[in-house]
Amino acid sequence: MKKEIWEWTKAIIIAVVLAFFLRSYVFATSIVEGTSMDPTLHNGERVIFNKAIYLLDEPSRGDIVIIQHPNKNYVKRVIGLPNETVEVRNGTLYIDGEKVDQSFLPPEQQSATSDFEPVEVPNQHYFVMGDNRDISKDSRNGLGFIHEDDIIGRSEIVIFPFDQITITR
Template identity: 35%
Template sequence: MKEVWSWIRSLGIAVILALFIGIFVFQPFKVEGHSMDPTLHDQERVIVSKLSHTFSYLPDYGDIVVIDSRVDRQRTFKDDLLENPLFGLFQKTENHFLYIKRVIGRPGDVLEFKDHKVYRNGQALEEPYIKETMDFVADGEWVVPENHIFVMGDNRNNSRDSRDIGFIPLNHVLGKSVFEFNFFQ
């Protein structure tokens, strides 16, 4: 009985440690769709550092981040728990509201979409990572509010991003991609 209790205790510690790491440190994420082509591909796996979410860091321009696209609702700690891969084993639903995108604008930035380019604070962005020339144009300027970011996919003509869903609250930025791999394809 003593040995069984030892196994149960060890297993419990391992589960708690895995939950802690998955919620606060890093987590695997699978790319779904082609919105980040050619940088990331459909079904590619990435490791996401969750430290920016844990400590509320503002991501840098060009960072590839995982976001919760449900910007019209408040996120809670329960969301972080349920999005953990360990809980995913017991859930029947998938997290189709989690998107992976590139940071284009930070708080206070003025964005414009003209001449098939993105302009940030009056300067056209050099974007060698995009798939093709962007078809999107918009009248006027978009000013990124405080505590928000603006994200876009690298496949600009096939991406649901801040142009559609709006500015992303910082607490909806779940982490930053730090490593990509394809072994499971």
């Protein structure tokens, strides 16, 4: 009986240590607050994000990222990469003067983006926007350019509500 209790104790300790490691260094969850990522993500959805991905790689255009900010975390989409020039003219997104396909957005939302003058993304920074461009607090208005160290992960999957489980990439 003592041996069996010891085996169960070891298994539980290993499971707790493994869960702590995964939660601290590999995967975590975040709750989407507000409607700035509609129609891709909705208010109240819980997402699992990959914390380790950017230790090996850099964010790519289109990635949905979790941004660590002093007051709260934000969920936004990477639009502009370091040293690129981003602008919107007549509701169309341009990177370095080239029109960008935003297939992740419905056509009516693509053209609803308010125009803004060209801005150059500094080295080691990213330009992010919410998918619901009309109301999103993002690099255009409030968050500014996002330093690479403030991007703490990439959204991988919506896990709640259970009837809306989807991959977000």
